[in-house]
Amino acid sequence: MKIIVVGAGQVGSTIVEALHGEHDLTVIDTVRERLEPLAYRYDIVTIEANGASRRAIQQAGTSAADLFIACTSRDEVNLVACSFARAEAPRATIVIRTSNVEYIDLWREGRLDVDFAVSSELETARAVARSIGMPSARQTDVFADGQVEIVEFEIPVGADRAVVGHPLREARIPEDSRVLARIRGSSLTLPGGADTLAEGDRIVVIGSPSAARTWGALLAPGQGRVEDVVVFGGGQVGAAIARTLSEQGIGVRLIEPRLERAREVAEQLPECRVYNATGIDADFIERERIGRAQAAVFAIREDAMNHYAATLARVHGVQFTIAVVHDTISTDVYELSGVDVTVNPRGVTAEEIVRFAHDPRTQQVAMLEGNRYEVLDITTKPTSEYVGLRFREMPIRGALIGAIVRDGKALFPRSDEVLQAGDRVIVFTERSRVPDVEKVL
Amino acid sequence: MSPERAAARIGGRARVGIDLAGALGLTGTLLAYLSLSALIPTVVAVGYGEPFWPFLAAGAIAGGIGLGLARLGRRSPGTIGFREGYLVVSLTWLLAAMYAGLPYLLSDERQLSQPIDAFFEGMSGFTTTGATVVTDVDALDRSILLWRQLSQWLGGMGIIVLALAVLPRLRIGGRQMFESELPGPEVNQLAERIRDTARRLWLLYIGLTLVLIAALLVVGVVGLDDRLNPFDAIGTALSTMPLGGFATDNRSLEPFAPVTQWIVAAFMALAGVNFAVLYRTFVRRDTTAIRRDEEARLYGVLLLLGSILVFAELVHADLFSGGEAVRQAFFQTTSLMTGTGFAITDYVSWPTLSVMAMIGLMFVGASAGSPTGSVKIVRHLLVARILRRELRQTIHPELVMPIRLNGQAVEERTLRAVLAFVVLYIGTFIVGAALLAVDARFSNVNLGITESIAASAGTLGNVGPGLGFAGPMGSYEPFSDFSKLVMALLMWIGRLEVLPVVVLLTRGYWRV
Numbered sequence A: 001m002k003i004i005v006v007g008a009g010q011v012g013s014t015i016v017e018a019l020h021g022e023h024d025l026t027v028i029d030t031v032r033e034r035l036e037p038l039a040y041r042y043d044i045v046t047i048e049a050n051g052a053s054r055r056a057i058q059q060a061g062t063s064a065a066d067l068f069i070a071c072t073s074r075d076e077v078n079l080v081a082c083s084f085a086r087a088e089a090p091r092a093t094i095v096i097r098t099s100n101v102e103y104i105d106l107w108r109e110g111r112l113d114v115d116f117a118v119s120s121e122l123e124t125a126r127a128v129a130r131s132i133g134m135p136s137a138r139q140t141d142v143f144a145d146g147q148v149e150i151v152e153f154e155i156p157v158g159a160d161r162a163v164v165g166h167p168l169r170e171a172r173i174p175e176d177s178r179v180l181a182r183i184r185g186s187s188l189t190l191p192g193g194a195d196t197l198a199e200g201d202r203i204v205v206i207g208s209p210s211a212a213r214t215w216g217a218l219l220a221p222g223q224g225r226v227e228d229v230v231v232f233g234g235g236q237v238g239a240a241i242a243r244t245l246s247e248q249g250i251g252v253r254l255i256e257p258r259l260e261r262a263r264e265v266a267e268q269l270p271e272c273r274v275y276n277a278t279g280i281d282a283d284f285i286e287r288e289r290i291g292r293a294q295a296a297v298f299a300i301r302e303d304a305m306n307h308y309a310a311t312l313a314r315v316h317g318v319q320f321t322i323a324v325v326h327d328t329i330s331t332d333v334y335e336l337s338g339v340d341v342t343v344n345p346r347g348v349t350a351e352e353i354v355r356f357a358h359d360p361r362t363q364q365v366a367m368l369e370g371n372r373y374e375v376l377d378i379t380t381k382p383t384s385e386y387v388g389l390r391f392r393e394m395p396i397r398g399a400l401i402g403a404i405v406r407d408g409k410a411l412f413p414r415s416d417e418v419l420q421a422g423d424r425v426i427v428f429t430e431r432s433r434v435p436d437v438e439k440v441l
Numbered sequence B: 001m002s003p004e005r006a007a008a009r010i011g012g013r014a015r016v017g018i019d020l021a022g023a024l025g026l027t028g029t030l031l032a033y034l035s036l037s038a039l040i041p042t043v044v045a046v047g048y049g050e051p052f053w054p055f056l057a058a059g060a061i062a063g064g065i066g067l068g069l070a071r072l073g074r075r076s077p078g079t080i081g082f083r084e085g086y087l088v089v090s091l092t093w094l095l096a097a098m099y100a101g102l103p104y105l106l107s108d109e110r111q112l113s114q115p116i117d118a119f120f121e122g123m124s125g126f127t128t129t130g131a132t133v134v135t136d137v138d139a140l141d142r143s144i145l146l147w148r149q150l151s152q153w154l155g156g157m158g159i160i161v162l163a164l165a166v167l168p169r170l171r172i173g174g175r176q177m178f179e180s181e182l183p184g185p186e187v188n189q190l191a192e193r194i195r196d197t198a199r200r201l202w203l204l205y206i207g208l209t210l211v212l213i214a215a216l217l218v219v220g221v222v223g224l225d226d227r228l229n230p231f232d233a234i235g236t237a238l239s240t241m242p243l244g245g246f247a248t249d250n251r252s253l254e255p256f257a258p259v260t261q262w263i264v265a266a267f268m269a270l271a272g273v274n275f276a277v278l279y280r281t282f283v284r285r286d287t288t289a290i291r292r293d294e295e296a297r298l299y300g301v302l303l304l305l306g307s308i309l310v311f312a313e314l315v316h317a318d319l320f321s322g323g324e325a326v327r328q329a330f331f332q333t334t335s336l337m338t339g340t341g342f343a344i345t346d347y348v349s350w351p352t353l354s355v356m357a358m359i360g361l362m363f364v365g366a367s368a369g370s371p372t373g374s375v376k377i378v379r380h381l382l383v384a385r386i387l388r389r390e391l392r393q394t395i396h397p398e399l400v401m402p403i404r405l406n407g408q409a410v411e412e413r414t415l416r417a418v419l420a421f422v423v424l425y426i427g428t429f430i431v432g433a434a435l436l437a438v439d440a441r442f443s444n445v446n447l448g449i450t451e452s453i454a455a456s457a458g459t460l461g462n463v464g465p466g467l468g469f470a471g472p473m474g475s476y477e478p479f480s481d482f483s484k485l486v487m488a489l490l491m492w493i494g495r496l497e498v499l500p501v502v503v504l505l506t507r508g509y510w511r512v
Helices: A009-019 A032-041 A052-057 A075-086 A101-108 A120-132 A211-217 A236-247 A260-268 A282-287 A303-314 A328-334 A345-358 A360-366 A431-440 B003-013 B020-048 B053-073 B082-106 B114-128 B142-156 B159-166 B173-182 B192-223 B228-239 B257-271 B275-282 B294-316 B322-337 B352-364 B377-395 B411-441 B451-461 B482-496 B499-505
Strands: A003-006 A024-029 A045-048 A068-069 A095-099 A118-119 A136-141 A148-154 A176-184 A185-188 A200-206 A228-232 A251-256 A271-277 A293-298 A323-324 A341-343 A373-379 A399-406 A409-411 A423-430
Touching: A003 A075, A009 A024, A009 A345, A024 A176, A032 A045, A032 B114, A068 A345, A075 A095, A075 B228, A095 A101, A095 A345, A101 A118, A101 A120, A118 A120, A118 A328, A118 A341, A118 A345, A120 A236, A120 A323, A120 A341, A120 A345, A136 A200, A148 A211, A148 A399, A148 A423, A176 A211, A176 A251, A200 A211, A200 A399, A211 A293, A228 A303, A228 A360, A236 A251, A236 A260, A251 A260, A251 A360, A251 B352, A260 A271, A282 A303, A282 B173, A293 A303, A303 A328, A328 B082, A341 A345, A345 B322, A373 A431, A399 A431, A423 A431, A423 B482, A431 B053, B020 B053, B020 B082, B020 B142, B020 B159, B082 B114, B082 B142, B082 B173, B082 B482, B082 B499, B142 B159, B142 B228, B159 B173, B159 B192, B173 B192, B192 B228, B192 B257, B228 B257, B257 B322, B294 B322, B294 B352, B322 B352, B352 B451, B377 B411, B411 B451, B411 B482, B411 B499, B451 B482, B482 B499
Parallel strands: A003 A024, A003 A068, A024 A045, A068 A095, A095 A118, A228 A251, A228 A293, A251 A271, A293 A323, A323 A341
Antiparallel strands: A136 A148, A148 A200, A176 A185, A176 A200, A373 A423, A399 A409, A399 A423
16 A cells, blocks of 8 residues: 655654555655654655645655545644645545544534544543543534434443343343444444444444433443543643543543633533642642542643642542653653553554554444445435334335434434334435435435 | 924823714714604694694704704714714713603693603603603693604614614714613624614514504404504504503503403513514524523513412402403513513502512513613623622632523623623612602602602613502602603613713713
């Protein structure tokens, strides 16, 4: 496979390190000092140029590329590089790294012409959520004004036996939800009553928001609910962590030293309690009983501050600490001083991109909006042959009705429910069957 | 230029910090256009064979003064900024009230022949207060009666908003004047341009008024209400939509049939909702707009709770029963809460708790962005949230808590303005009540503490009726001239929501 990587920073070099043996790699960066070590160590082509220049993209041979990865630290450069690459190689798979959640949303809506978008902030937040013991809800899509959620979960080791290990018809699936798809390895199935879920599977669940939360709790291994996590630092990473955690129903307290930023975060995250404090103020930590928190996450921009704040928090009794690493070397420093988990945003981003490079297809399936499967939101016509049928009577044609919206209310149909004309149905289906589904409904 | 001359120029400039000529000029332009409204009662007077010259003369005088001021404004160098806006808005409303009083003064109507009385009635009209110094409404000429109702209708959605909607380009900075006239802490934009927002608000207002007129006309014509002639139907509609309260009968709406009273009550309740929300509901067919709006929800809840409480009291005291008690309770509660001031019975004699509840709701008011008076529900909502935040921050001093309204964080500056408004409003109310009480002592008017409080609250809140002789079936006529002037100013201050008027009293406003 011919792969082009724009950006030879931490993310870029991690990708090169992982992929150099089996693929032909070309790396573009503006800084020679970043390119040289790569060029000496690995058998790759390096181009010293601006990734946002069309000439550089052409010179790298993009028109013949299979995979194009734009992973500089600047969103704008990545966006421009991707749009040039798309023009050069319409069939290539394009991956963009972005720090802006807005772009991720744009991509999910299908308005950004790339195949995969990765956000360091989001990946970091997921890594943190995983280490706190929550299943990582990889992606949440919302339909019908938030009444219907489609969530992809990874089933972790130690998930609740109520749903894992039994055939689905016997499993105690949370009310108002159903399993749309099961991804095991690289194969995706639309599960029937006889299929079982197992640890390590990824599943796509449709359901009401409360059902989605119940799923989250069922898939959380072991210990009881996490109710109180303190996040230090309200920058991009800190805010993303706080959002991810509170979306999973965890109570989050966030500490941000800049008043303006604290206000911004508080406005964006109504569920979080935001404090305007430094996080190294012992008096404050004592007064707010930070020591009682079940976990503390350190996402301050400077590693030294993270280090000190984490140590201080431990002094005050915090049992479980997670720190974000900006400089690779900090990992060792943190670990030496007793930080339980370290997360390197650039590292997890690179990992995610590499995973995609290894097998683009499964990843896309999981992302729902890729090539093979789609979620449709259709209003049934009175003339549809399905109208008046019970759901269990409907012939299965590679499609599943996950939810219906009737008179503005979302329903999660039981098998003896009858489809009515004018119902809005949310259907999970193979892409090739989209025209069929549209026709019969 | 010699240094002396230069110094003189420097010294000569910095006296007045606002563009006085420009502000007066704009006020004049607005007044001149407003004077055209005298044509409507002129036509009515001709139709009824009543003297029409008072209206023509009033229009001519107002138009003349307006054009004169507008000429003055041509000397102004620049455009009107937000500082001048306060003066323009305040002055326009003051002059409009005087203009509304002119026909009363010029006609040979004895009840309104005193300048203060005419000014009071004019102010009460434009500010949609509905307090009257007339003791015998039935004795008024039809054209005079219609002018009273019309002045309320014109004032309801706002003179400046009207001017923005219909006039060719005004030299107005736009948003700020709009904001200081439209009730409530924040303006709900319906369009990109202020002008289009103003237009849509007025069109909706006109549309709803026409629907109400049609409904009342049908009720009258079909014979459901024998007492309701077309004049009453139109007149009542013109003071219902702006939540005004002037009635075409001495006994307010008492003589009309229950069905008429129900229709009016329903439209009062409707007009108490933010017009931007009504626009989304009726014009954009967004059926959940009212349910989604926190203020509208609270309005509905309070209106319902108030009505239920009054209903329970009425039944308990054996005053009314069944359907009649429901109608009385709902009508009276709605009328006072929205600041309309209609009455279908002399509720002053009702049990204390029910009167207290209604007076309490009078201080709440209806929604911002509606023609209601008083404090407005959204401000109470915000004050409650500010207090809740203060309490939480007492325990957690570092907690950052944005205050939200409909999910959106409200700016701290707006919150400060809300607090300032509430304090100023209460202060003005207390000063007003004290002035009335003291003046009543000196002028031998039979006015107790309760009545002075009610009169101050009723006029400042643009509600209308007070208690005692100024009650719902009574009149403000017995008050002394000084008291009437005080109350006219209270209506003015209340309609413009205190700040635009009070800021004119500060030295800093006039200085550079």
